[in-house]
Amino acid sequence: MYLSRLVPDPSSHDFLRDLGDLQHMHRTVMSGFPEVTGDTPARSHHAVLWRLDRARTSQTLYVQSGTRPDWGHLGDYLARPAEVRELSPVLDALRPGRLLAFRLLANPTKRQHPEHQRDPGWRGGRRDNRYPIRKPEDQLAWLIKQGQRHGFIVPAGADTRPDVAVSPAARRTGRQTGRRANTITVDPVRYDGHLVVTDPDALREALGTGIGPAKAYGCGLLTVAPPRSA
Structure with a gap:
């Protein structure tokens, strides 16, 4: 795997366009990879994930x-x-019990049937809708559950609470192209903290x-690094 670090020019017209539309940003990210044929989407074929980290004076795009x-x-x-750097050394160094710092920008959601579909007399089709998880304690619970699935736990910090900061990020929107032209709405949450590896293979997969x-x-996109000093 490869990790690219891109620092956009904040005065770039194209970057400002991408900031305002997730679909445009997605298209810019995918422009770095060859086109593919067949039914597999290009993002899946090239295993692409990306994250825009925002600071006060600059923004960094990780791909x-x-x-x-x-x-x-x-x-x-x-x-x-x-x-651009290879991630093989990072992946090969994962061991059970290893402590790592991490950052994850995620879209924690829950599945819920619309109210009318819960009626026992409903005879139409059933459709799961995704709803954003709003409460910080539920956002933390979502992360802990993901860790159980993906080979890590979040250890306790000095105050005995999970060693992770949960921060809501600004809502991002965009518009898909094509016949459907659906509006895209994402309510991301940023997680910064430490994790302990429990299953290296599952974590590599994640x-x-x-x-x-x-x-x-x-x-x-989950990124890891050596643990931060206390």
């Missing part, structure tokens, strides 16, 4: 992929040349395929 990307065509979109929904729209 993870199974295929080595080519960002040479972005030109003035970037404030500096793109950095690092490669992402966690939660809205992976095409900047959610699901």
Whole structure:
């Protein structure tokens, strides 16, 4: 796998366009990879995940992929040349019990049937709708449940509470193209903290395929690093 670090030029017209529309940002991310034929979507074929990290004075776009990307065509979109590194050393170093710092921008949701479908007399089809999880304690519970599935736990911090900060991020929107032209709405949540590896294979899978929904729209990329000092 590869991890690209892109620093967009904040004055770039194309970047400002992408900031306002998730579909445009998705298209820019996918422009770094060859087109594919067949029924498999290009994002799945190249195992692409991405995340835009926002700071006060700059923004950084991280793109993870199974295929080595080519960002040479972005030109003035970037404030500096793109950095691309292999993730094999990170993946190979995962061991049970290892402590790591992590960041995850996720779209925690819950499935719920519309009210009329809960009526025992309802004879129409059943459709699961996804609803964003709003309460911080429920957002934390969602992460802990994901950890159980994906090979990690969140340890207790110095105050005995889970060692993770849960922060709501700004709502992101966009509009799909084509005949349906649906509106895209994502309510992301950022998780920053520490994790302990319990199942290296499951965690490698999660690092490669992402966690939660809205992976095409900047959610699901889990990044890890050596633990931060106290």
